Every structure is written in structure tokens, then in C-alpha cells.
Amino acid sequence: MGPEPLLVSVIIPVFNGERFLAGAVASVLAQTHGRLEVLIVDDGSTDGSAAVARSFGARVRYHAQANRGPAAARNQGIRLATGSLLAFLDADDLWSETKLALQVPRLAENPAADVVLGRAQYLRPVDDAGATTGFAPWGEPRTALNLNCALARRQVFDRVGLLDESLFQCDDWDWFMRARELGVTLALHPEVVLRQRVHGGNITRDRERGNRFTLAMIQKSLQRRRQESGGPARALTRLAGQGSEPASVTSAAPVPKRPPRQEAD
């Protein structure tokens, strides 16, 4: 008889997500991994999210709190989790059928990795006469710094810290940047593990907002790296599976003439 599977704690934050919560939970419960702890952290929902969560009975743990935002809900889930491996899923998304079957062995086979990260397939609403009738794949699967695509060893949150609750969006982007700055080993893999619904209302506006968040996250990361080094921001180490080109910092500027340094003996 083999060793007992590691307990995976799955944290599902929700705020007024009754429409898709049942599907999200079902996609977690359908995983073939033998030991799961499903934590639904309700961030003050005023719709039927609580009833949906409770409909799953003892298969899930339900925790309600006052509304404080998605990062606070995720953090509460991390505090409540008892598993040695942590995973996340937003209430309107779905895991692939094989997410944990793929990712748990990958972590086991790569003891140096703290986090494994798969790909997301985005889904856009399909409209018929002004009403959404379903969702269809949009674009190619993508690697993204999204906790819903990840499986993490619990201790990495002790090292990196929790999610920044001042960020109402992209809190996991920020967490991944901090993790990389600390040298946390992230291992990428190409399989799709997440089906992520995309709001179809205003793609241009969402893209512009996404661009602004991207730039702000990068600038924050650069600032932290400058503070750490006392000089130019260093490059982040390349991720396993990111590609063969080495990470580099290239400075393009005519270098002003300086007096030669005195070399130490």
C-alpha cells in the first residue's frame, strides 16, 4: 500500500457568486486526488451563495466573513487550511478534470519547486439574441500569474507572505512577483488546468485596465528590487519551463567616463 496522498486544501473565495459557484465546487470535487479539503470563504455575500455552498454538505467547509475583498477572503482560506498543499479557484471558473492529477505528481517529482503553474483557457460568453447561452473558448491557452492555475506548498506562504489586501484586483499577480523576487521556484507546465470565464461587456476597457495593472505591478516590483539592491533592479530568475534564453538586464546608455576604481587587495 502506497503512502497516503497529501491533503490538498482548495480555497474558493466568493462574493455574490451564486450563479456559477456550484459548477466551480463540482469541478473541484470531481478531481481524482484522494484527499481534498474544500474551503468556501464567503466574503459577505447577499445573494444565495451561502445556500449553494451549504448544499454540498460535509464535503465543503463554509466560512462567512464581513466583506473585505478577494485578497482578504483568500488569506482567510489560507489561515483556515489544514492541507500541506494549497490550491485556489474563483467562484465563476472551473478546474480541468485532471488539474490535481497533473500537478500533485509534478510537485512530488520536483522537490525544489514550491509552486507549479499550468495554463488557463479563457471562455467568452456566447450570445443569442442578446442573452448569453453559453461560453466558448477564446484564444489559445495561456500561462498567467494566476493562483487559480497553481498548486503551492503551504510553507511558501510563510516565506512570501499572504496576499496584499489593499489590492482589489491582481493580488495574486503581486504575490507571484514577490515570490519570484524572493527566489521562490515556480515550475511551469503546458497543460490547461483552468477554464476562466471572461466578462464580455467591454473587452477594450478590460484590456486597458489590464495594461495599467500590468505596468503598476512591474513598477512596484522594480521599486522593491531597487530597495533591496540599493541600485538598479536586478533581473528575476527565469522560471523552470519558461524557455531557454537566460534572463538578462541590458542597459542602453552611453556610459559617462568615471575615474577608475581602486581594486581591493
Add this chain to the structure above:
Amino acid sequence: MVPDTRLRINRPQVIDETFADEAVVVNLANGNYYTLSRVGAEVWQCLEQGFAPARIVEELCARYAGPQAEIATAVAQFVDALLAAALVVPATDTDTPAPPPPALPSPAVPAPVRPAFQPPVMQEYTDMQGLLLVDPVHEVDETGWPNVKREGGTP
């Protein structure tokens, strides 16, 4: 690079934002990101306004103390680096025309108080290749998050 060649920011492939005294620029085609600090950010803002390199040199000469030839060389090298990184491309006739030069490029500071010219600096980072794709941001508002506003439907 011919000093009078107009250039434009290579949008939408390139996104950028200016923070305090630096510009952060991302090339979404390859995931490389760049920080342009101090004078580099000023050059970037001039390019955004449609100024040709020769015009940018005039601007910097009005703001900083230093030999015009040195400033011109630094600008030319910096612009060549931006072109090589595909952050800027030559403007076409259909692009927005450059604004007419004002009587003074900017309030000319008397020579004794102008700071010394420092060459523009661009630092390139390649450690986010493959990751800097637009990750569609969930709609988040007071009614709920993640929030897909439309009715009905399951995948």
C-alpha cells in the same frame, strides 16, 4: 537615425506608463519590459508628443547644461536602442502630425542653474517572457466578484 525622422510609440504592441521620474514600457510581443529613467523618461514623453530626435535635442539643451554635440549623440544612441527593441517605429504620414514648435521649447532655464546633462538610460528585462500577456481582469464591482454580468449559460 536621421535627426528629423519622426517616430511613434509602437502601439498597441507596446504599453507604457510614466511614474514619478521613470517610464515603464512593456513590449507585449515578446514580454520584455523596460525602465527608462530620468532623462530617458523625458525623451520618451517627447517621442509620445511626436517630436523628432532633432527637436528632442533642442528640448534637452534647454533643460540641461552640456555640450550640444554630447546631448545629440546620447539622444541618437538612445533612440537607436528604442528602435532596436521595437518600442518605437518610424511614423507614417497617417500618424498624428507633430505639434508645431512653441516659441520656446520649454521655459528656458538660465545656464547657471540648469542641471548637468545625464545620458538617458534604458534597462531591459527579459524575465517575464511568456507571462506578460494580458490576463483578462475579472470584472470586479460592488455587486460581486468575480462578476460575469450577463444572464444564464453554462460552459
